Amino acid sequence: MKILVINPGSTSTKIAVYENETPLLIRNIKHTTEELAAFPRIIDQFEFRKNLVLKALESEKIPFDFDAIIGRGGLLKPIPGGVYEVNDVMLDDIIHAMRNHACNLGCLIASELSLLLPGCRAFIADPGVVDELEDVARITGSPLMPKITIWHALNQRAIARRFAKEQRTKYEDLDLIVCHLGGGISVAVHRHGRAIDANNALDGSGPFSPERAGTLPAGQLIDLCHSGRFTNDELKKRISGRAGLAAHLGTTDIPTVIRSIEAGDHHAKLILDAMIYNIAKEIGAAATVLYGKTDAILLTGGIAHSDYVISRLKERISFIAPVYVYPGEDELEALALNALGALRGELPIQVYK
Secondary structure: OEEEEEEEOOOEEEEEEEEOOEEEEEEEEEOOHHHHHOOOOHHHHHHHHHHHHHHHHHHOOOOOOOOEEEEEOOOOOOEOOOEEEOOHHHHHHHHOOOOOOHHHHHHHHHHHHHOOOOOOEEEEEOOOOEOOOOHHHHOOOOOOOOOOOEOOHHHHHHHHHHHHHHOOOOHHHOEEEEEEEOOOEEEEEEEOOEEEEEOEOOOOOOOOOOOEOOOOOHHHHHHHHOOOOOOHHHHHHOOEOOOOHHHHHOOOOHHHHHHHHHOOOHHHHHHHHHHHHHHHHHHHHHHHHOOOOOOEEEEEEHHHHOHHHHHHHHHHHOOOOOEEEEEEOOHHHHHHHHHHHHHHOOOOEEEOO
């Protein structure tokens, strides 16, 4: 089976070509700020990114003869995890999605390119809106605002399965806390193969991150909304995009922050240590969901490369359960293996409704 994988991100489009489990091509197509500034909305980048994918395949002399094309799932309505075949309902929902993110382009590009080949199927898998929460986890202090979860479902689940394989057991037999440390930070409780609790790592709750504000004081937020200082769009950017480390320190780059700390910047140290403190608190809270009976804590994402962050985080959480670190993200391979499993009949293909 030959599979094309497409993973649109904020400033890049990552692609891969797999023949069964073997990667034939992995390419990270980076987009400059100037290039993306030409498009008023993210959805307007569709043709631009699609054509770059085709050019990359052509330049690598990869024949366009795929059995399936799988894209990163977008911010659709809440759905259970798994593999979904792209259909008209999904495409319509993503075009009219309330939340904007480059991941929304994944199913659109996959669908468009699959039409070029007879018999080629278009999929997504484990999008960020995967919702397997228990009912008790949905309740907040206001019936007007039930909990919404947006998290790194694809990478978290891939890492959890990788850990289970290394331990010679099944993901479905483990109780895990998985924390993705990236531009956004998500912490999820995986109980026997289901993510029964997770934060909204895009614009809602949890620890602050390099780009996002996380949980904020509700009263102060309401006052700020009515202060007249910012427009609605400006406020949203101060929740997601221009928040967290970006708002405090003017950068989202962890190595840059650490260099400032090493040069004697006490404010930078305070802010980064506060982020680590909040991540640890979120992981600690997650442990209560499992009544403290946690098989392992898995740390993943780009920030997991940082010894400064990981060493200090371990100091706070290692009493809960053994901590395992998987730096970076495994999303291209995870998407490819999901598509392969669907084509082979090993994974059920779910219908988006």
